Amino acid sequence: MSMVKVKLYTLHLSPPCRAVELTAKALGIELDQQVVNLLAGEHLTPEYLKMNPQHTIPVLDDNGTIISESHAIMIYLVSKYGKDDSLYPKELVKQAKVNAALHFESGVLFARMRFTFEPILFRGGSEIPTEKKEYILKAYQLLEDTLVDDYVAGNSLTIADFSCVSSFASIMGVIPVDKSKYPKIYDWLERLKKLPYYEEANGSGADELSKFVLSSLEKNSVKA
Incomplete structure (x- = not known):
C-alpha cells in the first residue's frame, strides 16, 4: 500500500x-x-x-x-x-472508449436507477411503475450489448467498469437480472467480483442500497 x-x-x-x-x-x-x-x-x-x-x-x-x-x-x-495508465489509457482510441462508457453510466445506468429509486426513498413511492422497470431492463440490454469484450471498454479493466458496476450492482438487487437473457453481464460481474477489494469497496454497499430500497417500498406500501 x-x-x-x-x-x-x-x-x-x-x-x-x-x-x-x-x-x-x-x-x-x-x-x-x-x-x-x-x-x-x-x-x-x-x-x-x-x-x-x-x-x-x-x-x-x-x-x-x-x-x-x-x-x-x-x-x-x-x-x-497510477503506476501506469491501464485504468484510464492515454492512447486516444482506448481513452475514447472509456469516456463513452463513463457517459453511458451517468446518462443511462445511474440516471435510470435514480429515476426509479428517488421516488421510493424521498417521496414515499410504494411501487415501481411498469414503464420504469422496462426502462431499467432496456438499460440492462444496452449494457449486455456493450460487453463485446471481457470488460466494458475493451479486454482490460478500466475505471469504466468501476463506474458501471457501482450502479448496476445497486439496481440488480431491486430489479433482478435474468441470467439467460444477459449472460455477458453475469460473466462480467463474476470477473469483477474476483477483485480482492470488490466486496469491501462495492458489493456490500450495493447490497445495502438494494435492501434499503426494498424495505422502503414495503414500508411505503403499508402507509399507502
Missing part, C-alpha cells in the same frame, strides 16, 4: 462514491473517508456548499485540491497516482 492519503467526502450507499472507492483500492490509495449524511442535510451546510456548490457526493480533497463528480475524481486519481 502506498502512503498516499486523500480525503473523500462519501457515503457507502452511493454508487458514485463506491466507484471512487474501487478506483482508490485498485491504485493502493488510502482514503480518509468523511461520511456525509444526506438525510441529515450535511451536504447542504455552508462549509460543504463552499467546497461543492452542486452539493453532491463524492467530493475529493487532495491536500487542498477539491474535485467533485465521481468520473472526474477517478480520472484525476489514475492520472496523478
Whole structure:
C-alpha cells in the first residue's frame, strides 16, 4: 500500500462514491473517508456548499485540491497516482472508449436507477411503475450489448467498469437480472467480483442500497 492519503467526502450507499472507492483500492490509495449524511442535510451546510456548490457526493480533497463528480475524481486519481495508465489509457482510441462508457453510466445506468429509486426513498413511492422497470431492463440490454469484450471498454479493466458496476450492482438487487437473457453481464460481474477489494469497496454497499430500497417500498406500501 502506498502512503498516499486523500480525503473523500462519501457515503457507502452511493454508487458514485463506491466507484471512487474501487478506483482508490485498485491504485493502493488510502482514503480518509468523511461520511456525509444526506438525510441529515450535511451536504447542504455552508462549509460543504463552499467546497461543492452542486452539493453532491463524492467530493475529493487532495491536500487542498477539491474535485467533485465521481468520473472526474477517478480520472484525476489514475492520472496523478497510477503506476501506469491501464485504468484510464492515454492512447486516444482506448481513452475514447472509456469516456463513452463513463457517459453511458451517468446518462443511462445511474440516471435510470435514480429515476426509479428517488421516488421510493424521498417521496414515499410504494411501487415501481411498469414503464420504469422496462426502462431499467432496456438499460440492462444496452449494457449486455456493450460487453463485446471481457470488460466494458475493451479486454482490460478500466475505471469504466468501476463506474458501471457501482450502479448496476445497486439496481440488480431491486430489479433482478435474468441470467439467460444477459449472460455477458453475469460473466462480467463474476470477473469483477474476483477483485480482492470488490466486496469491501462495492458489493456490500450495493447490497445495502438494494435492501434499503426494498424495505422502503414495503414500508411505503403499508402507509399507502
